[in-house]
Amino acid sequence: MKYISTRGDATERGFSDILLEGLAPDGGLYLPRHYPKVDAATLARWRGLCYADLAFEILSLYIDDIPAADLKRLCEATYTEAVFGTPRITPLKKLADTHAGGVYLQALSNGPTLAFKDMAMQLLGHLFEYELARRGEALNILGATSGDTGSAAEYAMRGKKGVRVFMLSPHGRMSPFQQAQMFSLQDANIHNIAVAGVFDDCQDIVKAVSNDLAFKRQYRIGTVNSINWARLLAQVVYYFAGYFQATTDDTQRVSFAVPSGNFGNICAGHVARMMGLPIAQLVAATNENDVLDEFFRTGTYRPRATAETHETSSPSMDISKASNFERFVFDLLGRDGQRTKQLFGHTLAREGGFTLTPEEFARIPAYGFVSGKSTHAERLATIRRTWGESRMLVDTHTADGLKVAREHLRPGVPMLVLETALPAKFADTIEEALGFKPEPPPALRGIEALPKRFVVMAPDVAAVKRHIEAHCQDA
Ligand SMILES: *Cc1c(COP(=O)(O)O)cnc(C)c1O
Numbered sequence: 001m002k003y004i005s006t007r008g009d010a011t012e013r014g015f016s017d018i019l020l021e022g023l024a025p026d027g028g029l030y031l032p033r034h035y036p037k038v039d040a041a042t043l044a045r046w047r048g049l050c051y052a053d054l055a056f057e058i059l060s061l062y063i064d065d066i067p068a069a070d071l072k073r074l075c076e077a078t079y080t081e082a083v084f085g086t087p088r089i090t091p092l093k094k095l096a097d098t099h100a101g102g103v104y105l106q107a108l109s110n111g112p113t114l115a116f117k118d119m120a121m122q123l124l125g126h127l128f129e130y131e132l133a134r135r136g137e138a139l140n141i142l143g144a145t146s147g148d149t150g151s152a153a154e155y156a157m158r159g160k161k162g163v164r165v166f167m168l169s170p171h172g173r174m175s176p177f178q179q180a181q182m183f184s185l186q187d188a189n190i191h192n193i194a195v196a197g198v199f200d201d202c203q204d205i206v207k208a209v210s211n212d213l214a215f216k217r218q219y220r221i222g223t224v225n226s227i228n229w230a231r232l233l234a235q236v237v238y239y240f241a242g243y244f245q246a247t248t249d250d251t252q253r254v255s256f257a258v259p260s261g262n263f264g265n266i267c268a269g270h271v272a273r274m275m276g277l278p279i280a281q282l283v284a285a286t287n288e289n290d291v292l293d294e295f296f297r298t299g300t301y302r303p304r305a306t307a308e309t310h311e312t313s314s315p316s317m318d319i320s321k322a323s324n325f326e327r328f329v330f331d332l333l334g335r336d337g338q339r340t341k342q343l344f345g346h347t348l349a350r351e352g353g354f355t356l357t358p359e360e361f362a363r364i365p366a367y368g369f370v371s372g373k374s375t376h377a378e379r380l381a382t383i384r385r386t387w388g389e390s391r392m393l394v395d396t397h398t399a400d401g402l403k404v405a406r407e408h409l410r411p412g413v414p415m416l417v418l419e420t421a422l423p424a425k426f427a428d429t430i431e432e433a434l435g436f437k438p439e440p441p442p443a444l445r446g447i448e449a450l451p452k453r454f455v456v457m458a459p460d461v462a463a464v465k466r467h468i469e470a471h472c473q474d475a
Pocket residue numbers: 115116117148149226259260261262263264265266316317397420421
């Protein structure tokens with residue numbers, strides 16, 4: 001499989017070429033030249049596979065520059081009961097709703113950091129280690145986090161050869177649990193930098209360092225952000241895994257509801273649907289930051305300014321600009337790279353948004369997308385209802401997904417809501433809804449008391465660079 005850019009640069013690249021890269025040189029995102037179609041016989045064969053083998057089959061369709069035996073070994077090393085807590089990896093739980101097709105939660109959050117980002121990041125850790133060893137290279141991953149992504153990256157890269165992680169976070173602004181998760185890691189290749197500032201300061205530093213091309217090259221600075229194609233690809237697997245659990249034969253259809261921020265998770269559902277997985281609807285759920293809901297209702301995409309972005313109780317969906325969204329729009333526009341470039345490279349930059357033509361907008365139903373939004377009060381009500389009816393605790397993001405899912409139920413079609421985090425990560429809001437705090441899983445109880453390993457730094461680009469220089473020979 002070869003990969004192309006969404007903005008018309010047709011230079012074809014292999015999977016291993018784009019694995020360690022961010023944006024395409026023309027500013028677009030990488031996508032496969034086409035989506036492999038999965039026929040009925042293949043679906044029937046895959047139904048019986050365990051998660052690691054299913055991952056191998058799907059990845060094989062998109063990766064032809066890693067020998068099959070190696071790829072299989074990497075999938076088997078990633079998707080284990082030891083890492084994800086259950087042999088099914090992403091089991092379904094049925095809610096008490098009376099909806100004829102059934103309403104399910106698909107558990108994606110049983111990995112080491114209790115959020116769905118582990119599903120892809122754990123694979124990325126193995127892929128990076130493999131590819132860097134093959135090239136005889138090393139990589140220093142620099143990132144900024146307000147919580148989920150940074151810890152998922154650190155747990156995926158800890159102890160991996162050839163990789164170091166320098167993760168900036170706003171000092172004192174993460175929850176005690178999140179801080180403990182990251183700062184208790186004692187691996188020599190993990191470097192936590194608590195910046196005396198806010199998340200935007202952290203992000204500005206990452207941008208400034210990455211824009212210094214000489215520094216970036218000399219110190220081999222890379223990222224693991226959500227536009228990485230390998231992350232998206234890894235996420236395609238659980239749509240198939242969820243489908244097989246909710247159905248008994250391959251003529252049935254299901255819908256998925258996805259708590260969305262950067263549009264990475266639901267974009268993987270779009271890819272699965274394009275491959276032929278019988279998905280009726282892809283339900284994009286947003287919180288008060290409703291850029292995506294507005295788009296699917298009106299055809300206007302209007303990212304908000306940072307100052308206009310609400311701080312909500314489902315913080316991992318508090319995004320202003322959905323970084324993966326361009327991939328879907330490229331497909332919607334019939335893979336017209338010039339039109340995509342016009343919208344994302346020009347109109348968006350000049351006017352702060354764009355509106356599809358009526359003809360373009362009319363194509364959306366054919367792609368299965370619908371949407372909705374959820375507010376803080378609705379989030380609390382959903383957490384209460386789910387506890388009351390089903391005796392299940394859902395986290396704030398999953399609650400947004402569930403609230404919007406219920407607005408789009410269709411007779412006889414199972415609705416699978418992706419559970420993107422465990423409630424223990426957002427204990428304060430659960431307590432607000434129910435009057436008690438959820439327990440973290442046994443393995444993580446008491447981590448707040450473990451010794452912490454981090455440095456505090458001023459929001460100063462030069463100081464961060466010196467820190468990287470001083471530590472990039474470690475481990
Ligand atoms: C990252 C995240 C999301 C949003 O996922 P996208 O792929 O950015 O749309 C939703 N919920 C949780 C808990 C997350 O960590």
